[in-house]
Amino acid sequence: MTVDETAASTLERWHPHIERLSFRVSAQNLAQYLALRQHDLSSLQERLSELGLSSLGRCEARVGDSLAAIRATISSINAKAEMAYPPHGWSRRGAALLKRNTEDIFGLDPTGPRTRIMVTLPSEAAATPDLAHELIEAGADCARINCAHDDPATWLRMISHVRGASELLGRDCKLLMDLAGPKCRIIDVSEPEATVEEGEVVDILRSLATRSASNHKAFSISYDAAVGRLAAGQRISIDDGKLDLIVEHVFAGGVAARVARKRTKRGRLRPGKGVNFPDLDLDMTALTAKDLADLDVVLGHADIVGYSFVQTPADITQLRGEMQRRLGRRPLPALLLKIETRRAIDNLPDLVVEAAGQQRTAVMIARGDLAVELGLDSLCEHQEQILWLCEAAHVPVVWATQVLEGLVRKRNATRAEATDAALAQRAECVMLNKGPHLVEAVRFLDDILRRMDRHVLKKSPVLGSLSAWRKAEVRGTFGRSEA
Numbered sequence: 176m177t178v179d180e181t182a183a184s185t186l187e188r189w190h191p192h193i194e195r196l197s198f199r200v201s202a203q204n205l206a207q208y209l210a211l212r213q214h215d216l217s218s219l220q221e222r223l224s225e226l227g228l229s230s231l232g233r234c235e236a237r238v239g240d241s242l243a244a245i246r247a248t249i250s251s252i253n254a255k256a257e258m259a260y261p262p263h264g265w266s267r268r269g270a271a272l273l274k275r276n277t278e279d280i281f282g283l284d285p286t287g288p289r290t291r292i293m294v295t296l297p298s299e300a301a302a303t304p305d306l307a308h309e310l311i312e313a314g315a316d317c318a319r320i321n322c323a324h325d326d327p328a329t330w331l332r333m334i335s336h337v338r339g340a341s342e343l344l345g346r347d348c349k350l351l352m353d354l355a356g357p358k359c360r361i362i363d364v365s366e367p368e369a370t371v372e373e374g375e376v377v378d379i380l381r382s383l384a385t386r387s388a389s390n391h392k393a394f395s396i397s398y399d400a401a402v403g404r405l406a407a408g409q410r411i412s413i414d415d416g417k418l419d420l421i422v423e424h425v426f427a428g429g430v431a432a433r434v435a436r437k438r439t440k441r442g443r444l445r446p447g448k449g450v451n452f453p454d455l456d457l458d459m460t461a462l463t464a465k466d467l468a469d470l471d472v473v474l475g476h477a478d479i480v481g482y483s484f485v486q487t488p489a490d491i492t493q494l495r496g497e498m499q500r501r502l503g504r505r506p507l508p509a510l511l512l513k514i515e516t517r518r519a520i521d522n523l524p525d526l527v528v529e530a531a532g533q534q535r536t537a538v539m540i541a542r543g544d545l546a547v548e549l550g551l552d553s554l555c556e557h558q559e560q561i562l563w564l565c566e567a568a569h570v571p572v573v574w575a576t577q578v579l580e581g582l583v584r585k586r587n588a589t590r591a592e593a594t595d596a597a598l599a600q601r602a603e604c605v606m607l608n609k610g611p612h613l614v615e616a617v618r619f620l621d622d623i624l625r626r627m628d629r630h631v632l633k634k635s636p637v638l639g640s641l642s643a644w645r646k647a648e649v650r651g652t653f654g655r656s657e658a
Contacts, residue, residue, distance in 0.1 A: 178242070181210035189525075192488070193532035201272060201569040202528055207238035208567035209524060226252065233635050235566040236269025237261075270633075272569040277603040280479060280509045280537050280571055282347040284316050288624035289632075290600050291316040292617055293351065293573060297609035298325055301332035308340040309614045311348045314621035317479070317604065318348055323355035327472045334476050349478040351511060354466040356483025357459040358544075359398040359450045361413070366392055369444040371418065373437050377444070379411065379420075380429035391431065396450050401457055405430045409454040415543040415576075416451075418442055451547040456518060461490035467497060474501050479509040481539070486518045488529035495533060509535040511573065515544035520557055527568050538565050539606070542576035562601060566633060571603035579620060583610035588619065596620055600627040601634065 176184070185206040193202055211234070220230035228248055234241035240261035247258040281291040294315045300306045307318065318337045320330050334350060341348040363383045369392045371377055378393035380386060381402050386393050396402065405411075411420040411432055417439045420432035434442070461484050473480055482494055491510075498507055510530050514520060523538075530536040540561050546554045558574075565572045579596055582588035596619075599605040605624070607616055630637055 178207060178210045178214075179239075181213065182206040185209060189528045189532070192529050195532060195534070198531050202532065204236070204238055204269065205524065205527070205564070205568040208235060208564070211238055211242075233633070235563050235633075236273060236569065237265060238567065240265040240268075269566075269569060273566060273571065273603070276535070276537075276569055277571040280349070280535055281317055281604055282349045284346075287314060287316065288600070288621060288628050290602060290624045290628075291604040292620055292624070293317040293319050293575075293604050293606040294613060294617060295319045295321060295607065295609045296333050296337075297613070298329065300336060301325070301329045304336045304339065306614075307333070307336040308343065310617055311337075311340050311344055311346050313614050313617040315617050316346075316348060317351055319351045319353060319481070319606065321353045321355075322466075322469045322473065323353070323358070323483075327469070330472065331476075350476060351479040351481055352469075352473045352477035353481030353511075353513070354469060354473070354483055355463065356461060356466065356485075356513075357398065357463050358484060359396050359401060359452070359457075361444060361446050361448045361450060362395045362397050364392070364394045364444045364446060369394075371434050371437070371442045371444060373434050375434050376423065376431050377420070377434065378429050378431055379405075382428070385428040389431075392444065393429075394444050398457065398459060401452055401455060402429055404455055404457075405452070409452070410435075412451040412453060412547040413444070414448040416547045418444075449544070451544060453548050453550075459484070460493075461485050461487075462493055462497065470497055470501065474498060474508065477508055479511050479537070481511045481513055483513050484515055484519075485512050485526065486516055487522055488525050491526065491529045507534040509537065511537045511539055513539045513541045514561060515541040515548070517548050520545075520549075520561070523561065523564060524568075527565065527570055531568065531570055537571040537573060537604070539573040539575050540602070542574075546576075562633075573604040573606055574599040574602035575606040576608075578605055578607055579616045580608065580610075582619060583607055583613055583616045586612045586615065588616075593623065596623050597627050600624050600631060 186203055189202055189206070193199055216231055220232060223245065224230045228245055229241060231241060243261050247260045250256065250258040284291065292315050294310050296318055320333055337348055337350055365383060365386065371392060376391050378389055378391045379402055380393055380395050381399040383393060383395050405422050405425065407422050407424055409422045411422065413420070418434060419436040421435045422430050422432045424431050461482065485491060495507070512526055512530055514523065519526065527536065527538065538561065540558050542554060542558065545557065549557055562572055578599060579588050579592050581592055596605070605620060607613060607620065629639055
């Protein structure tokens with residue numbers, strides 16, 4: 176089948192899920208992109224470049240027109256029957272759609288960088304009105320409240336401070352509220368502030384009440400059904416990969432696992448720390464009882480609702496139904512799909528269509544959980560592919576997890592973190608986590624994004640004049656003055 180035929184077949188399957196007229200062009204482009212990328216184009220790209228033509232390396236936003244332009248030029252080169260070029264300005268239309276969708280979800284910032292800045296509000300933002308003001312003044316475009324922490328009363332105080340600061344500063348700072356989702360976490364630990372060493376064996380139990388006479392340190396988890404599905408040799412990751420464990424044997428009510436790797440000095444087992452099972456498909460429902468209760472508060476205030484651990488189109492249908500039941504005929508807020516599992520990546524095209532076909536949609540690359548699920552080496556590849564796919568759908572992307580973490584927490588950014596922040600400029604929004612130096616980190620990130628805006632647009636270099644060697648030109652070759 177040709178690219179057009181394959182795309183038409185995909186689009187026919189998607190058609191019942193698309194009600195928003197504004198998304199139909201994007202869905203068609205996404206179908207064409209997926210059809211095109213079923214083929215290895217690397218050798219074709221080289222031949223096209225030799226002819227001075229587009230190599231298709233930047234075709235994501237306008238696939239059909241990119242192919243049509245190349246066909247027309249090749250026809251002209253070969254003196255064959257003339258083929259029509261796409262309408263004038265076609266190459267900018269996909270980028271314009273993505274820009275419009277970004278502004279619709281994350282707001283306008285006429286004087287800021289192209290990439291928006293999202294900040295995760297700490298608990299003290301509820302008690303300190305000035306913090307929201309300082310963050311927005313420094314360049315924050317979106318304030319994130321993580322509903323996995325604090326309580327509705329605390330969230331409402333945060334919201335009041337964000338709205339008040341936005342109005343005072345004349346900035347449209349959007350509000351994202353993340354539903355906690357079914358993230359598995361440590362519930363109880365046998366010893367307070369327990370630390371473990373590499374090679375040590377610990378017990379993971381359905382409940383600490385069933386703990387035997389074992390001398391091992393032990394902990395229980397929020398999704399106890401996972402314990403019964405573990406088998407010897409399977410991996411367990413704690414706190415975004417700070418501790419890696421391997422199951423050694425299974426017993427009634429739990430498993431014994433050896434600490435295979437410890438990436439921090441302390442290696443603490445503490446309640447609230449996340450637990451991942453890279454070798455299990457847990458198939459947990461994406462909406463928990465807590466999420467449904469929180470939704471009553473969230474829908475009254477959030478501009479964007481974050482959907483944690485979404486994995487299937489049915490998850491989106493369920494959340495939308497809960498939203499519509501509460502909102503009636505009022506418009507739905509924008510939806511942020513947090514991509515945190517391998518299953519979500521596998522289903523990403525259908526997730527995007529199911530969501531964006533009905534309401535404004537963005538995607539978050541949740542690199543912490545993804546790194547655990549996929550491995551760091553695979554994460555590097557997948558985060559690029561998520562960026563490309565979402566650009567083809569004209570859907571904004573949030574680059575998240577540990578951006579400038581050293582600066583946010585310890586006021587000491589590393590060179591690697593600065594480079595990561597610069598790469599994040601290819602996304603439409605970058606998220607900073609909470610920490611004592613968050614305001615300073617926002618200013619630093621704002622500066623990096625502005626600098627990168629001068630040089631890069633998505634995957635393409637912007638060929639403005641180079642400034643790095645301008646002084647050398649004035650001095651002359653090797654620093655000698657020219658006569």
